Amino acid sequence: MTILFSQKFPVDQKVHVAKGDDPYENTRAVLNRIDLSFLKNKRVLLKPNVGRIAPLGQGIITDSRVVAAAIDWFTEIGANVAIGESPIVGVDTMEAFHAAGITEVADKRKCRLIDLNEGKYVELPAPDGIAVKGFKACNPIFKFDFLVSIPVMKMHMHTGVSLSIKNMKGCLWRRSKVDLHMLPPVSGNEEKPINIAIADMSGVLRPHLSIIDGTVGMEGLGPSAGKARAVNVVLAGLDPFAVDAVACRLMGTTAEKIPHLSMGAERGFGVIDLNQIQVSPENWEDWITPFLPPPENLSIEFPNVKVHDKNSCSACQSTLLLFLKRYRTVILDYFPKDELIQFAIGKGHETIPENTICIGNCSANIGKSRTFIKGCPPVASEILCEITGKLSIDLLDGKSETPD
Ligand code: SF4
Numbered sequence: 001m002t003i004l005f006s007q008k009f010p011v012d013q014k015v016h017v018a019k020g021d022d023p024y025e026n027t028r029a030v031l032n033r034i035d036l037s038f039l040k041n042k043r044v045l046l047k048p049n050v051g052r053i054a055p056l057g058q059g060i061i062t063d064s065r066v067v068a069a070a071i072d073w074f075t076e077i078g079a080n081v082a083i084g085e086s087p088i089v090g091v092d093t094m095e096a097f098h099a100a101g102i103t104e105v106a107d108k109r110k111c112r113l114i115d116l117n118e119g120k121y122v123e124l125p126a127p128d129g130i131a132v133k134g135f136k137a138c139n140p141i142f143k144f145d146f147l148v149s150i151p152v153m154k155m156h157m158h159t160g161v162s163l164s165i166k167n168m169k170g171c172l173w174r175r176s177k178v179d180l181h182m183l184p185p186v187s188g189n190e191e192k193p194i195n196i197a198i199a200d201m202s203g204v205l206r207p208h209l210s211i212i213d214g215t216v217g218m219e220g221l222g223p224s225a226g227k228a229r230a231v232n233v234v235l236a237g238l239d240p241f242a243v244d245a246v247a248c249r250l251m252g253t254t255a256e257k258i259p260h261l262s263m264g265a266e267r268g269f270g271v272i273d274l275n276q277i278q279v280s281p282e283n284w285e286d287w288i289t290p291f292l293p294p295p296e297n298l299s300i301e302f303p304n305v306k307v308h309d310k311n312s313c314s315a316c317q318s319t320l321l322l323f324l325k326r327y328r329t330v331i332l333d334y335f336p337k338d339e340l341i342q343f344a345i346g347k348g349h350e351t352i353p354e355n356t357i358c359i360g361n362c363s364a365n366i367g368k369s370r371t372f373i374k375g376c377p378p379v380a381s382e383i384l385c386e387i388t389g390k391l392s393i394d395l396l397d398g399k400s401e402t403p404d
Contacts, residue, residue: 009038009146009208009238010038010238011238011239012237012238012239013237013239013242013271013276013277013278014033014034014237014238014242014277014278014279014280015235015236015237015239015242015243015245015246015277015278015279015280016029016030016033016034016235016236016237016279016280017030017233017234017235017246017250017279017280017281017284017287018030018233018234019231019232019233019287020232021232022065023063023065023066023069023213023215023232023234024065024066024068024069025069026066026069026215026232026233026234027065027066027069027070027073027211027213027234027236028069028072028073029234030211030234030235030236031069031070031073031211031236032073033236033280034209034236034237034238036074036077036079036209037077039074039077039078039079039145039146040077040078040079041078041079041080042079042080042145042146043079043080043082043143043144043145043146044074044079044080044081044082044144044145044146044147044148045081045082045083045084045114045140045141045144045146045147045148046067046070046071046074046081046082046083046084046148046150047083047084047085047141047147047148047149047150047167047168047170047171047207048061048062048066048067048083048085048100048102048150048151048213049061049062049085049150049151049152049162049167049170050062050085050087050093050096050097050100050102051085051087051088051091051096051170051223051404052087052088052091052096052223052224052404053091053095053096053099054099054100054224055099055100056100056101056216057216057228058216058218058228059152059153059154059216059217059218059219059222059226059227059228059229060152060154060218060223060224061096061100061152062100062150062151062152062213063152063213063215063216064100064101064102064104064105065105065215066150066211066213066215066234067083067102067105067106067150068105068109070148070150070211071083071105071106071109071111072109074148075109075111079146081111082111082112082113082114082144083097083102083106083111083112083113083114084113084114084115084116084138084140084141084171085097085114085115085116085170086115086116086117086138086170086171086172086173086174086177087170087404088177088404089174089175089177089178093115093116093117094113094115097113114140116138116139116140116141116170116171116173117138117173117174118138118139118140119139119140120139121136121137121138121139121173121174121176122136122137122138122139122142123135123136123137124136124137124204124205125204126200126201126203126204128200128203128267129197129200129203129204130186130189130196130199130200131183131186131193131196131197131200132180132183132196132197132200132201135172135176135201135204135205136172136173136174136176137171137172137173137205138171138172138173139173141171146208146209147171147207147208147209148207148208148209148210148211149164149165149167149168149207149209149210149211149240150164150167150210150211150212150213151163151164151166151167151210151212151213152212152213152214152215152216152217152218153212153213153214153217153218153231153247153250153251154217154218154222154223154226155218155219155220155221155222155226155251155291155292155293155294156222156223156294157221157222157223157294157295157314157317157321158181158192158194158314158317158318159194159195159198159258159259159260160195160253160257160258160259160260160293160294161222161244161247161248161251161253161258161261162222162223162404163210163212163243163244163247163248164207164210164211164212164240164243164244164247165198165201165202165206165240165241165244165260165261165264165270166198166260167207168201168202168205168206168207169198169201169404170404171205172201177404178315180193180194180197180198180201181194181313181314181315181318182313182315182376183196183197183313185311191259191263192259192314193313194313194314195259195260195263196259196260196263198260198264199259199260199263199264199267199269202240202241202260202264202269202270203264203267203269206240206269206270207240208238209236209237209238210235210236210237210238210239210240210243210244211234211235211236212234212235212236212243212244212247213234214231214232214233214234214235214247214250215230215231215232215233215234216228216229216230216231217229217230217231217251217291218291219251219291219292219293220291220292220293220294220295221294221295221301221321222294223404225301225321225325226292226294227292229289229291231250231287231289233250233287235247235250239270239271239277240270241255241261241264241265241269241270241271241272242270242271242272242277244258244261244272245261245271245272245273245274245277246274246277246279246284248261249274249285249288250284250287250288250289251289251290251291252288252289252290252291253291253293255272256272297309298317298320298321298324301324302324302328304332304338304339304340304341305324305328305340305341305342305343306340306341306342306343307320307342307343307344307345308342308343308344308345308349308352308356309344309345309346310344310345310346310347310348310349311346311347311348311362312345312346312347312360312362313346315376315377316345316346316359316360316362316377317345318377319359319360319375319377319378319379319380319383320343320345320359320383322380323380323383323384326380327380327383327384330384330388331384331387331388334387334388339355341357342355342356342357343356343357343358343359344356344357344358344359344363344366344367345359345360345362345363346360346362346363347362347363347365349363349366352366354369354370355370356370357370357371357372357373357383357386357387358370358371358372358373359373359377359378359383360373360374360375360376360377360378361374361375361376362376371386371387372386373386
């Protein structure tokens with residue numbers, strides 16, 4: 001068995017960008033500018049973002065045409081290529097590949113699709129980790145020589161952006177991904193534990209090459225509830241931090257503002273300073289397409305809803321987001337017209353209104369005298385049942401959406 005990163009491959013701070021109507025050609029154009037001839041007869045794993053069941057063109061998952069181009073290009077240089085993913089909890093990997101059009105693309109090319117959740121996990125120690133000292137990594141990735149992160153360009157409500165470093169979270173085994181969203185605060189560190197944990201992960205689980213699909217990205221409430229935004233670019237490079245930094249600039253932000261990227265760069269895992277990154281072509285900044293940032297608070301996104309959020313983790317935030325996305329109009333009938341519908345998540349609330357609905361075990365104390373939905377986190381349909389008083393109301397009952 002090959003141990004990940006046992007082989008050293010070249011890294012430089014060159015990032016290549018291509019813009020045009022055809023994502024397949026854009027992908028080939030950027031790969032043609034990188035010398036990867038050393039991958040002849042090597043095993044290459046492509047890791048797109050297919051973490052959810054979603055169709056093309058919404059900015060949720062990687063465009064299958066980008067994946068198709070990567071398969072063709074790596075095959076042509078003599079590499080043995082496969083595609084792998086470990087989606088969010090509750091999503092079947094093969095179903096997600098099928099919905100994304102990746103099964104069709106892979107079948108045509110006789111390229112192997114791998115459910116990374118297969119088998120037992122491998123302990124991946126992170127002795128220098130600040131929030132996390134190790135990860136449960138998916139076993140199949142250790143059978144490859146070279147790992148390629150192929151995310152879609154997104155804003156992300158918990159981590160600022162979701163690009164090639166964040167996409168590696170889909171190499172973590174099954175539910176262990178969610179653990180990163182439920183970490184306790186790090187003593188003496190104000191930063192959100194999820195961001196520190198992703199920076200920790202980037203120290204031990206970094207892709208050798210990043211190809212970012214900016215065909216249609218997502219602005220605002222990413223990773224799944226924002227708005228699609230077409231940019232029609234593809235980026236690639238050997239330093240994932242550098243590629244993410246250029247993608248941040250194209251989205252109208254900077255990597256210095258993204259905690260997991262700035263912390264990872266400070267720790268020497270990659271370069272985000274655009275002055276040290278060589279981007280081609282020279283006019284790439286003409287293609288900057290500012291994305292709306294993710295909202296600071298869910299209340300902003302949903303009229304008539306107020307969310308009291310104190311020290312919550314992203315797992316409860318995701319549950320509440322999913323609930324509001326799915327059921328906000330359904331629950332309007334259960335509240336007086338024009339009344340603000342209030343929710344509390346997290347712990348340490350001092351004064352919140354009596355009619356607040358308390359979600360998750362952390363809010364149990366204040367939930368004693370209020371409507372309270374237990375769970376860590378609860379499932380969205382459980383909140384609906386509690387509010388409506390009906391036992392089961394939805395075909396989606398029992399299906400949660402864990403954070404990615
Ligand atoms: S109850 Fe919610 S906020 Fe508290 S740890 Fe569990 S998921 Fe996180």
